[in-house]
Amino acid sequence: MRPILHGYRYSVYVRIARLVLEEKGVAYQRAEVNPFAADVPAAYLALHPFGRVPALVHDGFALYETGAITRYIDRAFPGPALQPEAPRRLARMDQIIGVVDAYAYWPLVRQVFVHDVLRPSTGANGDPAELEQGLASASKALDALETLAANDRWLTGPDLSLADLHFGAMIAYFAQSPRGAALLAARPRLAGWWRQLARRPTLATTDPGLPS
Ligand SMILES: N[C@@H](CCC(=O)N[C@@H](CS)C(=O)NCC(=O)O)C(=O)O
Incomplete structure (x- = not known):
């Protein structure tokens, strides 16, 4: 299944995750959520208790914090390695x-x-x-x-x-x-x-x- 990236289109942190997905050549879906809105949906808060963006869901595995998301994408998908070995x-x-x-x-x-x-x-x-x-x-x-x-x-x-x-x-x-x-x-x-x-x-x- 394609991973789903939940986030706000103008968010810098969402863009970081998107850049990594794109550089790896990973096909993904996006779900728009505005963390600055007064009524962030409860379903999103269940994914991210701090109400920030992004959050990633991949085959039932849910992850938040951009640094964890980008390292996971790099390790879990084929494509050019984005973390040096040395x-x-x-x-x-x-x-x-x-x-x-x-x-x-x-x-x-x-x-x-x-x-x-x-x-x-x-x-x-x-x-x-x-x-x-x-x-x-x-x-x-x-x-x-x-x-x-x-x-x-x-x-x-x-x-x-x-x-x-x-x-x-x-x-x-x-x-x-x-x-x-x-x-x-x-x-x-x-x-x-x-x-x-x-x-x-x-x-x-x-x-x-x-x-x-
Ligand atoms: N530590 C978080 C930071 C994410 C973050 O701050 N995202 C901003 C958008 S760029 C946000 O959701 N802001 C909402 C708010 O401050 O209420 C991460 O690495 O994912």
């Missing part, structure tokens, strides 16, 4: 994903993208204080990731890994902010990495656009 490369991949979740997601997406791009695109005002705070925290996170990135084609070496897709889904939103793009351009390793990643067909396939 222990140190794998540790670096896990470290980058951890840093991205803990220190990059909030400033890059929830502060810079939301207040510089998303809100203005809907005619609402972004909060300048949130934007400034997000840019400052984003700089620190980008500095750390510039240091951790391998001096190679992808973040953990010569082969694409889960770290590229995890961080890439966030940069795809962040780089739409002109000030975010400028911070990225000032970090040569990350800037070159993003230029390559942005060209992959899976980035276009999974692009949710902006809410209309």
Whole structure:
């Protein structure tokens, strides 16, 4: 049976899972659920007690937390391996994903993208204080990731890994902010990495656009 990915089309974390499914060539179904809605269905909360997205169901096996979902997809399905075998490369991949979740997601997406791009695109005002705070925290996170990135084609070496897709889904939103793009351009390793990643067909396939 095809796995079913439950999630909200504009969610960064849903896009990470979609990127992994697409890069592996896995056929899957999607079930739309908006975690920001006042009435998240009880059936969804039974899948994800914290009411976040995504959740994956595969042949009766239900899983939430994006890092667990992407590692499961990589191990359970054929297709190119997205986790390096070498222990140190794998540790670096896990470290980058951890840093991205803990220190990059909030400033890059929830502060810079939301207040510089998303809100203005809907005619609402972004909060300048949130934007400034997000840019400052984003700089620190980008500095750390510039240091951790391998001096190679992808973040953990010569082969694409889960770290590229995890961080890439966030940069795809962040780089739409002109000030975010400028911070990225000032970090040569990350800037070159993003230029390559942005060209992959899976980035276009999974692009949710902006809410209309
Ligand atoms: N730790 C979760 C985080 C997922 C997450 O925060 N998803 C966001 C959408 S990008 C969400 O569901 N937000 C709803 C909310 O904050 O109430 C994971 O890795 O899956």
